[in-house]
Amino acid sequence: MCGICGIYAYGGVTDAESDRRDVQAMMDTLRHRGPDGEGLTQHGTATLGHRRLSIVDVAGGAQPLANEDDTVWVTYNGEIYNFSDLRSELERSGHRFRTRTDTEVLVHGYEVWGDDVVSRLNGIFAFGLWDDRNRRLLLGRDPFGVKPLYYHDDGSELVFASELKALFLRRGIVPEVDEVGLTQCLEYGFVPSPLTLFKGVRKLGPGERLLIDREGVVAEDYTEPVRVADPGDREALESKLRRLIEDAVRRQTMSDVPFGALLSGGIDSTVVVDRLRQLDTTVRTFSIGVRDEPAINELKAAQTTAKRLGTEHREVEIGPEDYASFLERAHWYLEEPCTPSALLTFFVCRMAAESVKVVLTGQGADELFGGYARYRGEYLAHRYQYLPQTVTGSLAGLLAHLPVSLRLKRGARALTERDPVRRYQKMYEVLDSDAIDAINPAADVGISDPIERIAGKMRDPDSLNRLLFLDMRCG
Structure with a gap:
């Protein structure tokens, strides 16, 4: 685990000394993520910082790390498990490596594959990569969202960090409650990306990259879910x-x-x-x-x-x-x-x-292999939906008045929904809309529901596959 942070004033106006001071303060706050070392690099309106936990090439892998001519820099947190294969491919194309770390494949890979370098990685990661020639910043996060990455964009400056608390050290970023994020937290028990509980602060979603240059900020998905029509023998x-x-x-x-x-x-x-x-x-x-x-x-x-x-x-x-x-x-x-x-x-x-x-650890296996009870519930829903609505509604109403678990009541409510996306929403639901309105009267603020947005990315007629995908991408 490492800590990364940075500031890019893509609008072109900044105070370099103030940027350096703030990034240093952010690094100090992230020290618990990387107690083995720190580094900072500054390139005009862009400043990158890093706190390191040494795993590979303990002596030679200090960050931020650059390519051969110091035109591409990266601050990175994670592990790239296929870095040996990528390194061999890049060396065959003429790139020279100065370290044994997995980090270095990012800067050389960017030179060869551009923004698509992120789609070549097998691993868990979050990084900020600075292209000094083209004055652009690339942020990337792994497909499962194991490594965190938060950012704040005010329209002329983007600040990013591994943790929320580091962002609040930058002038102008204050920890005010985001009503939409709070409402989603009350509804689902967590805040799905891209929102957080704080106004103006976003988290990069699993399997997403963020492109920042003088034209502005663009978020993109870099992975597509694969549908296997015939799984075979x-x-x-x-x-x-x-x-x-x-x-x-x-x-x-x-x-x-x-x-x-x-x-x-x-x-x-x-x-x-x-x-x-x-x-x-x-x-x-x-x-x-x-x-x-x-x-x-x-x-x-x-x-x-x-x-x-x-x-x-x-x-x-x-x-x-x-x-x-x-x-x-x-x-x-x-x-x-x-x-x-x-x-x-x-x-x-x-x-x-x-x-x-x-x-x-075995983390992530439940989402891959259907280990949670809601997956069995979704499997049963295919059969349950053929029952008359009066029967399904009566069952949910009965359970609501019995001393049974919240999970069972939630599952019964979900089974009353014919539409798969609405059914997913009910499965995740902690508090219903009436309870949320009572707790937070300002909740009705035109929310674009994240469950619907994420589920819509998986174009698979099998609703169970879509639910598995949703769980992988909600972080």
Whole structure:
């Protein structure tokens, strides 16, 4: 994890000394993301900053990093897993590399492929790339939105950073509540991109790039969802999936620092650890449990799996007092509303950081393989929709008055919707429109619904595929 930030006064007017001072302050705020080093570069009206966590080429990978003639610069956070293949291709075309880092393929790749360099990357990333010849800035974020990237555009200056708090150090950017972002948060429990809870602040969506030059700012999708008409033979698919997982684990362990894995004992993390075991004789695993909460305490399953796979295992168990003591820091680190499981991730990663610098997880598998209950609900909806509306409406009304879970009530409401997009909206819904109006009377501000916008990008008649895609792109 690294921290990136920058300022580009594309309108042409700025105070260079003030820009340098503000970017330095932003870097200082992002120090927890990159404790191993910092760097700053300035090119007229553009200033880039970086805080580094060293993973590959610990000694030689300082950022911001430039191409051979210092005309292209990048500040970057993430891991490019296919960088070796890209590097070989670029070297064959005549480019000379000065480091062993994955970062350097960005500057040379931009020289060859231009803005499309981002579509060549296999990895998790967020970056800001400065083209000094053409006076333009390119921002990019990975297709799953694993790495964060926020920005503020006032019509003549764009400021970007890995975290919201860094943006507020720039003069003129104040943390005022955005009514639309707040309404979406109340409705869905999170704020889908491109909005945030703060007025004028946007987050670059998963699979998007932002192009900034003297003409203005343009956001684009650089990935297209692929629809497979005929998936083919099941046995062949299983063999291909196994090969892809093995290849992904192998690529993600190309590191110059110690690594391990988070282990819950579930299918996703167990598969990752098992593949790791094939690559390394010693695998470090880390697990977390919650005291007096047997429904969510996964320590026993993790212990059984670790013993069976022969890992070097560590675990931590927390209670309510740990949550309470961390709440204030949680606000500082997380910045936007998120699931409580994020706090569990913090505690287990804090323990893991005592012995490793990188961990692999099963994160993202539920969205790929349909692990959430709402996917089963969408599968059932195909059959449910053939029932008379009176029957489906009666069931939802009955559950609303019974002491059943919010999830079940939400699912029943969703099943009453015939239109797939409306059904998705109901699945995500935390509060209905009446409750939102009661809490926030200013909510009716002409919202363009993000669920409808994102779902519309997936032109697949299979509604379950569209829901899977939606979950991947809502971050």
